[in-house]
Amino acid sequence: MANNKTFLGLNIYTVVGVVFFVAALLLLVCLCARIRRRRFIHSALLYDRCAGYVAKIQTGPGVSEKRVKDEGGGTPIGGGNEGDMVVVVVGSSSQGSLSPSASMVSSLSSEVANIGWGRWYMLRELEIATNGFCEKNVIGEGGYGVVYRAVLPDCSVVAVKSLLDKKGQAEKEFKVEVEAIGKVRHKNLVGLIGYCAEGTQRKLVYEYVDNGNLEQWLHGNLGPVSPLTWDIRMKITLGTAKGLAYLHEGLEPKVVHRDIKSSNILLDKKWNSKVSDFGLAKLLGPDASHVTTRVMGTFGCVAPEYASTGMLNEGSDVYSFGILLMEIISGRRPVDYARPPREVNLVEWFKSLVASRRGDEVVDPLIDVQPSPRALKRALLVCLRCIDLDAKKRPKMGQVVHMLEGVEFPFHGVSPIFKIRSFTF
Missing domain, CATH: 3.30.200.20 (Phosphorylase Kinase; domain 1)
Known part of the structure; x- marks a missing residue:
């Protein structure tokens, strides 16, 4: 009698098991491919939402764009208004569904991975x-x-x-x-x-900047003599000024940092300074004199007109830079409640000494070799100009750079000491 439980000489249960195994394997491969495709599409769209703008991706069959503003290969920093954002919809332009072909996914992956200014990390x-x-x-x-x-x-x-x-x-x-x-x-x-x-x-x-931040070097317990000589302090000051000048005058739209302070100035082994932490930054367009925003920043470092009105522009950064320079010169914190009452506020203490012709007393006693009178006068005058209560009289950061480099003295043809004494406090 023929065995009805065999097929091509194999047990029928073995055949059924092999078929199910192959089918399950194929299904698993398809699921993995689909998951990888969805994961990539999710990442690409998430980038669009978080970054606020993307470089314009070359279009082709199955790719449509909405609210596109062509800026000659990309959008400027800030990307303008949300209505100018590039929103890439992968799929049928008529249906708008997320159903890209494999070649389109590969192409889009290449564009996002090398967007031109940063890498996407998992x-x-x-x-x-x-x-x-x-x-x-x-x-x-x-x-x-x-x-x-x-x-x-x-x-x-x-x-x-x-x-x-x-x-x-x-x-x-x-x-x-x-x-x-x-x-x-x-x-x-x-x-x-x-x-x-x-x-x-x-x-x-x-x-990675490998030498800590300025606050650590100014206020850390580093011994009786500070490793920050006067020349090193002025190098840090000049580098910081150049970085801010670039944000204010070298970009469109300009960037107002809004939180300039010693802990946000990073240093490398050669004492080159790098401005960091742009989490509070605001963009200011060419036609805008200011932007009104919620007051943010660090107590003791915020410009008074910004603190009282919420009206922010690059002059607010200039004021904060003046406070930072006072901190660099004196080695004192902007606000220090551990000091006597008249010395708690760095600005008031600093102004009172300079006004009474005791400017040399504001210099950090931990500096081993004191600065020359001319170098000190220049630094003091830059401080005073930057913290002028009239924001319109404050210099631009580009002018501050020239002052610190000695190219342009803050006041021409007038005795620096006379100007310090006659400064309106």
């Missing part, structure tokens, strides 16, 4: 680079989040800022920093290398 990459965001790799922290030292697979060292998600604040700061300095490259501004946005996680990847 969260897993940054977890590995920071050893799971471990505490020993923390190099800074504050209300914005935590900064980690990270080592990438190519052995390069970077700084990863992990933004805290407080009522959507991480999303806002992520967008602000990308818009403000995403394309900016200047030796006195910390460089943004890349970014990461997965779920609620927002990370920014910066160049």
Whole structure:
């Protein structure tokens, strides 16, 4: 009798098992491909939403664009209004559905991975680079989040800022920093290398500056003599001024930092300064004299007109720079309640000494070799001009750079001491 449980000499149950195994394997391959495709599309669209603008992607069959503003290959920093954003819809232009072909996904992946000003990092990459965001790799922290030292697979060292998600604040700061300095490259501004946005996680990847920040060097317990000589302090001051001048005068729209202070000035081993932390920055268009915003910044460093009205422009940064220069010269904090009542506020103490011709007493006693009278007078006058209560009388940062370089003295043909004494306080 023929065995009705065989097929081509094989047991029928074996055949059925093989068929099911092959079918399951094919289904698994299809699911993996679909998940990878959806994950990439999600990342690309998330980039559009978080960064606020994208470079214009070449169009082709199956790709449509909405609200496109052609800026000759890309949009400027800030991207203008939201209505000028490039929104790429992958799929049928008539249906607007997310159903790209494999070739389109590959092309879009290439464009996003090399957008021209930063790299998209996956969260897993940054977890590995920071050893799971471990505490020993923390190099800074504050209300914005935590900064980690990270080592990438190519052995390069970077700084990863992990933004805290407080009522959507991480999303806002992520967008602000990308818009403000995403394309900016200047030796006195910390460089943004890349970014990461997965779920609620927002990370920014910066160049690593290996010598701490100015606050640590000014106020740390470093012994009876400060390693920051007068010349080093003036080098740091000049570099910071150049970085701010570039933000105010070298970009369109201009960038107002809004939080200039010693802890946001990073230093390398050669004492070159780099302005960092653009989470509070605002963009100011060419036709705008100011922008009205909620008052933010650090107590003791905020311009008085901004604190009272919320009207912000580059003059607010100039005032904060003047406070920073006072801090660099004196080694004192902008506000220090540990000092006698008349010395708590750095500005008032500084002005009173200069007005009474005791300007040499404002110099940090930890400086081993005191500055020359001419160098000190120049620095004091720059301070006083930057903190003028009349914002219109404050110099531009480009003028400050010239003053510090000695190209242009703050007041021509008039005795510096006379001008200091006659300054209106």
